[in-house]
Amino acid sequence: MRTILITGPGGSGRTTVAAATALAAAREGVRTLVLGTDRNDSLGAALGTATGPDPVEAAPGLSAWRPDPAAGFRDDLARLQERASTVLDLLGAGPLDSEELTPLPGAEEIAVLRALRDAALAEAHDLLVVDLPPTPHALALLALPEELRRYLRRLLPPERQAARALRPVLGRLAGVPMPADWLYETAGRWDLELAALEAVLADRATTVRLVAEPSPAGADAVHTATLGLALRGLRPDALIANRVLPEDAGDGWLAGPLAQQRKAVDEWRAAYDVRRVRHLGHDPRGADDLAALAVPVVGTAPAPVEWPVEDRLAEDGVLVWHIPLPGAVRDDLDLVRRGDEIVITAAQYRRVVPLPSALRRCTVAGAGLREGELRIRFAPDPELWPRTP
Known part of the structure; x- marks a missing residue:
């Protein structure tokens, strides 16, 4: 399965490009799923079909999905409470009801990562298009699996599990149950889940696509994004120059923006496979507008980044x-x-x-x-x- 991760600076039109990319692929006969990560249904607004926690058919051959972080958080905490019930009883702590739970910071990121993993490993589609958050947030999101695995191994080194046979004895000596078994089992399960996600991100069939407007601010954002992606060992397969003004727009007040646009695109071409997407004069809404953008579906996958x-x-x-x-x-x-x-x-x-x-x-x-x-x-x-x- 091919996975395209789409990101760019805030306001660059990355959600519209993600929706248009997915729709173009579906119209070519590719079974496609587009995954939204925005709390607001900006993906649904672009597609003309509301999206939510259950995948919906946005067009023939195209499904759209926007996971619910609150539901995942409630399920995770319920499982944790069940496993730690003995310790909670000893502490005199009462269990939390699902109705009173609200997601903590980080729950949204975990929900997105799990959805990305589940969608990429499923066999129901041939292409997964992910509308990632703006670039700084997206890079932090992509770094999360590696960072969490490192934290888990630092806090709960796998080699400490060699002493599992001694825990019942230590528990009797201390006079309290030892929660180490379920704790290590939980850490081990998380480690496997994070490893699966790392494998998806490192797969050669997974590529990153940048979206930016060809302007001085867009050029600065692309420069910063390129550095952040390089540090993660990632290289974009294409750069979508979005909302490009027509060259025959005239010599009036548009002359300045047109000159900036040409300069940015020329500089980008030295380092990227640049694809131009024209400005429609309004915010694209619905399948007809998305098709009119003529967004490319699949570029040439870049060579893997080597650190020799x-x-x-x-x-x-x-x-x-x-x-x-x-x-x-x-x-x-x-x-x-x-x-x-x-x-x-x-x-x-x-x-x-x-x-x-x-x-x-x-x-x-x-x-x-x-x-x-x-x-x-x-x-x-x-x-x-x-x-x-």
């Missing part, structure tokens, strides 16, 4: 880790080595990355940014590196 380690031990005595970060600025970069991980900060984005196995036995010898690529040099640690006979 170059062996320069013989020449310079170092290993060099190459990390593509197009658009990065030296003053906005920061690196911190922490155990077997390295924390990379690029402008407003940050990622904690496990070191490749060979680099874990090395010390950082320096780093530099050259031609949009971060190159980190590692020198073998004599105490850890195998000695040659």
Whole structure:
């Protein structure tokens, strides 16, 4: 199954482009599901069909779905209360009724991720189009599975489960039941769910598509989004230049916007597969307007992003880790080595990355940014590196 993740700056028309992309695919005979993530039914407004927690048929061959974060939150908390009932009784805590539950911060993101995973792994459709939130929020959402797995493994290391046989004894000595079994079972289930979602995001059939208006503000937003995606190891398959004015719009007050539009599109073409979508003169509503946009369905999938380690031990005595970060600025970069991980900060984005196995036995010898690529040099640690006979 192919998955297209569509994002862009707020107000760029990404929801309209997502709806138009899904509709165009369905009209080509591709069984398509479009997933909305907005609390308001902006997806339904674009399609002309209300969407909600149950998938609806928006057009022949096209289903639309907007998950309900409140329902998922209530179900999760009910299961947690059931598993932790013994501990809650000991604490004198009364259970919460489903009617009094409202989603906590983060529940909406979890609901979207679960819906994305379930839809991508289902066999009912051939194409999944996801209308992601605006770019900064979308990048945080895409980073969430990796971050949550790291937190789980830090708080509940899998190796601690080796002592499960001792827990009944410890419970009798302490005089209280030990909740470790259900706690580790829950953590293990979450880890599997997050791993499945990471696999969907890392799949070569999953691509990111950016939407932006060709203007100075749009150019800045695309530059920032490119850096954030690169830090996640993602590369857009296309850039949709949305609401493009016709070239024959005249020489009046539109001359300035037209010149800015041409400049932005020309700059984007040097790095992206740019697809132009014309301005209709009004907000697109319904199937006819979406079809008139002529949004492309599927572009050429970009090559996977590689972070190779170059062996320069013989020449310079170092290993060099190459990390593509197009658009990065030296003053906005920061690196911190922490155990077997390295924390990379690029402008407003940050990622904690496990070191490749060979680099874990090395010390950082320096780093530099050259031609949009971060190159980190590692020198073998004599105490850890195998000695040659």
